[in-house]
Amino acid sequence: MDESAISTEALVKTYGRSRGLTGLDLRVERGEVYGFLGPNGAGKSTTIRLLLDLIRPTSGRVTVLDVDPRRDGVALRRRVGYLAGDFTVDGRQTARELLTYLGNLRGGVPAARITELADRLDLDLNRRIRALSKGNRQKVGVIQAFMHTPELLILDEPTSGLDPFLQQEFVAMVRQARTAGQTVFMSSHVMSEVQQTADRVGIIREGRMVTVERVEELRERAVRHVEIHFADPVAAGEFAALPGVSEVTVTGSTLRCRLDGRADALVKAAAGHTVVSLLSEEPDLEELFFGYYAREEAPHVAA
């Protein structure tokens, strides 16, 4: 069995004279969460449609869960949870009717599972789809992708239209899927959304992959601001020369500093005193990522 859940080689898709993909090499390992980032028009949706055989490649190779989607697309779709970027459905049905129908197409999903997911996302299943707001329709899209616990989730801009509270619930759902051994491939414009869940992030620009990074490694290189509250006053001089530590200020028993890279030296020095609390903000990896790789030709990635 192939170790990868998704692999593409030299994948090209041209739309008349405009180019969607210009030779995409992509590999998503089984069990990982992979964030697929890129600016508008980079080719994210084109890639996802090719993975699901919704469109056909001009050239190149695609394998999803050991299957060529062009040959075995129908069987594959039962094993995959797919949320389209432009998720649209017939509006006359209620959310419950639609989800039950889609569940049956995928071999049957217990009603309790649908109710559980709807409760989580605070969706009223008895409303007709056409009466739902954009955000509530997006919830229906998220539920139909997750409800049959597929081996692989392919999600195109999954949190668009969801409010911040529900975005956090979505993050929790992705983490649980990963813990359960499912693979998640999700596209986004925004690093901050992907960095909370992804093991790796790939950046696509103008139809090809620019770079792939492990989020943990990005995090290690990131700059963050740290605040340590000690039981007793400390001297700034003791911390100022530590590797990665700069901009040290001490006010009484509180130390603030900038930390570049690993926290190890700082934590070990702090441990020589009684530490009451330690605060470290989660770094935003976006600036770091694009700072390293995109430089002056940086794609604009919307915040």
Ligand SMILES: Nc1ncnc2c1ncn2[C@@H]1O[C@H](COP(=O)(O)OP(=O)(O)OP(=O)(O)O)[C@@H](O)[C@H]1O
């Ligand atoms: N049906 C189509 N006909 C012609 N050109 C298309 C078609 N679909 C996509 N393209 C072009 O292919 C390129 C990639 O588009 P795609 O929708 O895959 O990008 P994307 O990264 O998903 O962007 P967005 O974030 O805006 O959805 C763009 O230049 C787009 O104009």
